[in-house]
Amino acid sequence: xxxxxxxxxxxxxxxxxxxxxxxxxxxxxxxxxxxxxxxxxxxxxxxxxxxxxxxxxxxxxxxxxxxxxxxxxxxxxxxxxxxxxxxxxxxxxxxxxxxxxxxxxxxxxxxxxxxxxxxxxxxxxxxxxxxxxxxxxxxxxxxxxxxxxxxxxxxxxxxxxxxxxxxxxxxxxxxxxxxxxxxxxxxxxxxxxxxxxxxxxxxxxxxxxxxxxxxxxxxxxxxxxxxxxxxxxxxxxxxxxxxxxxxxxxxxxxxxx
Amino acid sequence: xxxxxxxxxxxxxxxxxxxxxxxxxxxxxxxxxxxxxxxxxxxxxxxxxxxxxxxxxxxxxxxxxxxxxxxxxxxxxxxxxxxxxxxxxxxxxxxxxxxxxxxxxxxxxxxxxxxxxxxxxxxxxxxxxxxxxxxxxxxxxxxxxxxxxxxxxxxxxxxxxxxxxxxxxxxxxxxxxxxxxxxxxxxxxxxxxxxxxxxxxxxxxxxxxxxxxxxxxxxxxxxxxxxxxxxxxxxxxxxxxxxxxxxxxxxxxxxxxxxxxxxxxxxxxxxxxxxxxxxxxxxxxxxxxxxxxxxxxxxxxxxxxxxxxxxxxxxxxxxxxxxxxxxxxxxxxxxxxxxxxxxxxxxxxxxxxxxxxxxxxxxxxxxxxxxxxxxxxxxxxxxxxxxxxxxxxxxxxxxxxxxxxxxxxxxxxxxxxxxxxxxxxxxxxxxx
Numbered sequence: 001x002x003x004x005x006x007x008x009x010x011x012x013x014x015x016x017x018x019x020x021x022x023x024x025x026x027x028x029x030x031x032x033x034x035x036x037x038x039x040x041x042x043x044x045x046x047x048x049x050x051x052x053x054x055x056x057x058x059x060x061x062x063x064x065x066x067x068x069x070x071x072x073x074x075x076x077x078x079x080x081x082x083x084x085x086x087x088x089x090x091x092x093x094x095x096x097x098x099x100x101x102x103x104x105x106x107x108x109x110x111x112x113x114x115x116x117x118x119x120x121x122x123x124x125x126x127x128x129x130x131x132x133x134x135x136x137x138x139x140x141x142x143x144x145x146x147x148x149x150x151x152x153x154x155x156x157x158x159x160x161x162x163x164x165x166x167x168x169x170x171x172x173x174x175x176x177x178x179x180x181x182x183x184x185x186x187x188x189x190x191x192x193x194x195x196x197x198x199x200x201x202x203x204x205x206x207x208x209x210x211x212x213x214x215x216x217x218x219x220x221x222x223x224x225x226x227x228x229x230x231x232x233x234x235x236x237x238x239x240x241x242x243x244x245x246x247x248x249x250x251x252x253x254x255x256x257x
Numbered sequence: 258x259x260x261x262x263x264x265x266x267x268x269x270x271x272x273x274x275x276x277x278x279x280x281x282x283x284x285x286x287x288x289x290x291x292x293x294x295x296x297x298x299x300x301x302x303x304x305x306x307x308x309x310x311x312x313x314x315x316x317x318x319x320x321x322x323x324x325x326x327x328x329x330x331x332x333x334x335x336x337x338x339x340x341x342x343x344x345x346x347x348x349x350x351x352x353x354x355x356x357x358x359x360x361x362x363x364x365x366x367x368x369x370x371x372x373x374x375x376x377x378x379x380x381x382x383x384x385x386x387x388x389x390x391x392x393x394x395x396x397x398x399x400x401x402x403x404x405x406x407x408x409x410x411x412x413x414x415x416x417x418x419x420x421x422x423x424x425x426x427x428x429x430x431x432x433x434x435x436x437x438x439x440x441x442x443x444x445x446x447x448x449x450x451x452x453x454x455x456x457x458x459x460x461x462x463x464x465x466x467x468x469x470x471x472x473x474x475x476x477x478x479x480x481x482x483x484x485x486x487x488x489x490x491x492x493x494x495x496x497x498x499x500x501x502x503x504x505x506x507x508x509x510x511x512x513x514x515x516x517x518x519x520x521x522x523x524x525x526x527x528x529x530x531x532x533x534x535x536x537x538x539x540x541x542x543x544x545x546x547x548x549x550x551x552x553x554x555x556x557x558x559x560x561x562x563x564x565x566x567x568x569x570x571x572x573x574x575x576x577x578x579x580x581x582x583x584x585x586x587x588x589x590x591x592x593x594x595x596x597x598x599x600x601x602x603x604x605x606x607x608x609x610x611x612x613x614x615x616x617x618x619x620x621x622x623x624x625x626x627x628x629x630x631x632x633x634x635x636x637x638x639x640x641x642x643x644x645x646x647x648x649x650x651x652x653x654x655x656x657x658x659x660x661x662x663x664x665x666x667x668x669x670x671x672x673x674x675x676x677x678x679x680x681x682x683x684x685x686x687x688x689x
Binding site for chain 2: 051055056075076079080086087091092101102104107110113137153157163176203
């Protein structure tokens with residue numbers, strides 16, 4: 001299992017908030033170097049699956065391996081772009097300040113970003129098309145620009161696997177195009193990009209493979225094979241009430257009716 | 258209460274130095290609390306440390322001594338732990354949990370102080386308001402100089418806080434801005450957050466003797482909140498917050514001396530005034546700046562509307578409306594004075610005025626035409642939006658709209674769209 005070439009593996013992963021399971025027994029293997037979409041309706045557990053991979057929520061069961069190793073061993077090779085609404089954009093920092101944060105973990109304690117980190121940050125900003133707002137306070141950016149700042153910060157991490165949580169939410173068409181281009185370039189460089197996504201229309205255009213999620217893995221594989229009417233119906237219309245009911249019973253320590 | 262007595266200038270100096278040092282430490286920690294939207298945590302901790310202090314004194318610690326600091330830090334950590342416990346296990350919301358935990362601990366502290374008054378040398382009033390005026394009387398000799406014990410404690414804490422902030426700067430800022438991403442990147446987010454709690458309790462305990470449990474909240478939150486209004490970079494915010502805290506302490510103490518009132522109270526009042534001034538005068542987002550920006554826009558609109566109305570009269574559509582409101586009359590006077598309108602009752606446009614007016618009418622009709630083409634809007638609904646947008650179109654966007662409308666000669670009402678002005682024309686209608 002440790003010698004596999006897969007980029008990301010979930011082995012029978014279950015995630016619970018409190019005692020209530022919200023993601024059931026996900027078993028999923030993502031090959032390396034591709035644009036991989038995690039698709040599903042609201043409340044399906046897409047972000048939760050991402051956070052489980054990043055160690056931000058505890059696993060109730062199962063195991064996650066990234067690049068064939070446990071997360072702790074490869075953390076420096078993993079980049080994360082959280083949802084834009086997860087932070088306070090009035091925070092008194094400039095665009096460059098935020099991008100430099102991507103270099104912090106590599107720098108380690110006590111060392112400050114120097115000329116090397118600054119030129120890397122400038123390069124990453126250029127890549128996402130924000131060179132001209134480098135010194136602006138982040139609250140004065142549009143939603144699409146803010147999202148690209150987050151992407152630039154992840155680029156500055158120089159990771160091999162990127163996780164993005166709803167990077168296109170509230171983003172204008174031009175930013176969206178730009179972000180997808182950068183992500184495609186990352187794939188071309190041999191990196192794995194995993195994206196939580198909600199817009200089915202852009203999936204076929206940009207993604208290589210997807211996982212359809214609705215509290216459990218419905219289907220996974222190349223886009224053309226997975227995005228069938230039957231699978232979409234099972235993901236979006238077939239909310240499994242039985243999982244909800246059992247989850248509630250588990251949380252309350254009781255028994256289902 | 259202080260008496261105006263110049264023979265005790267030395268005493269006042271020590272009291273001011275103590276207040277300023279305490280305030281600097283609080284402003285430093287408070288800046289982190291404010292940007293993390295945790296100001297109320299400072300409130301909670303400043304109250305919850307009381308039982309820790311009382312128990313430490315009871316165990317033989319001296320006020321301002323290491324034992325008391327340890328007791329306070331432990332009490333602060335217990336508060337936070339209790340808050341989390343109430344949140345995760347009793348199902349209380351975080352703010353309610355903090356409310357329960359810190360008031361209960363503070364109450365235990367008050368009960369202890371009252372019950373053990375004979376054995377603990379802590380004055381209940383001092384717990385609330387501090388005794389800045391008495392600080393200079395409890396001294397320790399340092400190189401032959403009698404330095405107040407409270408100042409020594411506050412200065413030590415300040416040095417520790419500054420060194421810690423400098424060493425952990427990256428981690429503190431990343432954790433404050435985006436804790437989830439910081440954790441994903443492998444930064445010790447939990448440790449950094451715990452460190453901030455310890456720093457908050459150190460700053461609080463150092464301030465306790467001088468300003469008391471209630472006013473220390475002002476020192477933590479107010480200078481930092483004011484600084485956040487004034488600058489856009491975090492490191493500058495720290496410097497400004499510390500400067501505001503120190504200045505407020507000095508001015509507040511002197512004012513209390515002059516008006517013979519409680520020094521800590523006066524310092525907090527001065528800090529509040531500083532915040533008010535910052536909110537009024539902040540560049541860009543301040544109340545004054547916003548009023549100025551709004552009024553200058555109204556003024557520009559009045560002037561431009563006046564010009565456009567005269568232009569339309571010349572075009573022969575209708576007689577120009579006479580200025581009616583005070584703003585209209587002022588605008589008329591300004592335009593006459595500025596050489597845009599010919600003086601006198603007839604008052605037509607000058608050449609410059611005609612150029613500027615034409616651009617405004619052009620903007621108006623371009624926008625009507627654009628709306629008519631791209632937005633489903635009845636013909637009689639086109640005028641009001643154009644009245645508004647005409648003041649905000651610049652030359653470049655006008656050019657793009659005109660290109661988009663190529664072929665259409667007139668506006669939807671059948672009137673000609675006047676051509677763009679000559680490049681040499683002095684002032685374009687500015688865009689905002």
